Amino acid sequence: MMRRILTIARRxxxxxxATRAFVIGLCVTPxxxxxxxxxxxxxxxxxxxxxxxxxxxxxxxxxxxxxxxxVADEQTSSADWGPNKVxxxxxxxxxxxxxxxxxxxxxxxxxxxxxxxxxxxxxxFLEIPAAVLNNDPAQxxxxxxxxxxxxxxxxxxxxxxxxxxxxxGMEMLARELDTAELAFVRDHSAxxxxxxxxxxxxxxxxxxIRAGDRKNAFSSVIVPLVLLLVMFLVVMxxxxxxxxxxxxxxxxxxxxxxxxxxxxxxxxxxxLLGNVAGSLTILLVYLVSGxxxxxxxxxxxxxxxxxxxxxxxxxxxAVLLFSAVFMCVAASVTQMRExxxxxxxxxxxxxxxxxxxxxxxxxxxxxxxxxxxxxPPAAPMVMTIRMxxxxxxxxxxxxxxxxxxxxxxxxxxxxxxxxxxGGLLHQGQAVMAGDVLRWLLQTDDTQ
Numbered sequence: 001m002m003r004r005i006l007t008i009a010r011r012x013x014x015x016x017x018a019t020r021a022f023v024i025g026l027c028v029t030p031x032x033x034x035x036x037x038x039x040x041x042x043x044x045x046x047x048x049x050x051x052x053x054x055x056x057x058x059x060x061x062x063x064x065x066x067x068x069x070x071v072a073d074e075q076t077s078s079a080d081w082g083p084n085k086v087x088x089x090x091x092x093x094x095x096x097x098x099x100x101x102x103x104x105x106x107x108x109x110x111x112x113x114x115x116x117x118x119x120x121x122x123x124x125f126l127e128i129p130a131a132v133l134n135n136d137p138a139q140x141x142x143x144x145x146x147x148x149x150x151x152x153x154x155x156x157x158x159x160x161x162x163x164x165x166x167x168x169g170m171e172m173l174a175r176e177l178d179t180a181e182l183a184f185v186r187d188h189s190a191x192x193x194x195x196x197x198x199x200x201x202x203x204x205x206x207x208x209i210r211a212g213d214r215k216n217a218f219s220s221v222i223v224p225l226v227l228l229l230v231m232f233l234v235v236m237x238x239x240x241x242x243x244x245x246x247x248x249x250x251x252x253x254x255x256x257x258x259x260x261x262x263x264x265x266x267x268x269x270x271x272l273l274g275n276v277a278g279s280l281t282i283l284l285v286y287l288v289s290g291x292x293x294x295x296x297x298x299x300x301x302x303x304x305x306x307x308x309x310x311x312x313x314x315x316x317x318a319v320l321l322f323s324a325v326f327m328c329v330a331a332s333v334t335q336m337r338e339x340x341x342x343x344x345x346x347x348x349x350x351x352x353x354x355x356x357x358x359x360x361x362x363x364x365x366x367x368x369x370x371x372x373x374x375x376p377p378a379a380p381m382v383m384t385i386r387m388x389x390x391x392x393x394x395x396x397x398x399x400x401x402x403x404x405x406x407x408x409x410x411x412x413x414x415x416x417x418x419x420x421x422g423g424l425l426h427q428g429q430a431v432m433a434g435d436v437l438r439w440l441l442q443t444d445d446t447q
Contacts, residue, residue: 004262008270009277016241016278025237026282030229051156052096054113054125056105059133063099065167095160100125110147117149123156124148132168221361223301224388228354228381230286231315235350238279239322242271243339246330250424264421272323272413279319283312307387310398314380314405321376321409322350324416331423332436353381364391373401376408415440 057063100109105127116122124147131142144164146157203209249258258267287308294302303311325346333339353360353372360369364386372382379401386393422439 005266005270005273008262008267009273012245012271012274013277015245016238016275017281026285030233030286051123052098052121053123053156053160054098054100056100056102056125056127058102058105058130059128059171060102060130061133061171062128062164062167065171066164067097095156098122114147117147124150126160126164128164133171220390223303224361224385225357226290227303227311227384227388228357230283230290231311231318231381231384232350232354233286234279234282234315235318235322237282238275238319239326242275242323242326243330243336243343245271246327246420247333247336247339250331251334264424265417268324268327268413268417268420271327272320275323276316276319279315283315303388310387311384313402314383317405317409318380321412322346324409324413328416328419328423331420333423349377350381353378353385356382357385360385361389364389365393365397370397373397374404376405376412379405379408418442 055063055066057066100113110127113122113125117124127145127147129142129144132144134142146160148154148157150157248254262270291302326343329342329346330339333342356368356372359366360372360382363369369382369386372378373386383393383398383401418439419436422435422442
């Protein structure tokens, strides 16, 4: 029995790994994923432009405050732009502000500025009503007006709004403070305060009390994201080919010949073992590459051996779980498009932790993260995020997730094996829900 299973596993491993398509997919897939992340940032940096904005200040005070706030971080002189213009050079957008006289400002000038926006000579214009500095509740809903052709999500508009809000706040505060106090507040509000983040204090072996390990954004965010993407890529590159393999064997009736030499259960276990071996090959390539990159760029971000061991454990269970699901779906259909429709919910379950990456990273021990850790489809990726985030995970939570994942994987493989066996022998007719239920309840493995 074991010899047959190992023979099938060796054949599946060779079919998965020993092809040019595998090598191409292994190299191209991470390039596409990383490209989707890096290209927008590179494109934004390459297309950095000076944004020309006209400002109409009916308060008569905020233009000066606005320029002061913007020039505060300016490293180059603003004299190059003349008395009515100022360039704001920041890591985010670059601005060129053009002050418009508010005393004679009317609809004709609004139209003229709008025409300049339409022809590309002006990015937009900001009109600040005098009522924004009033304490009258009746006028509390009055807002500055931003006219532009761009979307509401424009980073230029968001940056200008943030600076304007600070300027309004400082102007309102100036009414209550004298000059010295206002300068003190302005200087300290402009200063950027960063936090040194460490784990809670501990008592070491010598009895000394010391602060915990230092945390940084790279280790707490980038490492979980990278390992999560690697787990997703490994599942995608190893589980999806099982659909093609099983569907091909069924439609060409190769599976009927194979069932003459091995039982359906032996056939499925052999395929799963070969698939796990293939996934470990993919994982080894990615982990070694990532380790070398991290060793050169950020050695402190490399997870310890214990976390990597748990990561490997959850990776193997994820491949087993989803490969079994993909195989039983492929055995239950006769066309690839049917399989694709049935696998859409499965892909949704696989990608669910990726959609919830941010809230899980923010609170790795929240009820959401803990609950998902006990659900087998999401547990591998969720536990990867939690373990690599730097937040300690309770041993009980880890044990519960392991038990739930192992039990869920075993039940899924057993159920998938029964559906797989029945689906391989089901020819000529569409599979109905009653057929699937009958296969699940059938325990005889001699068919």
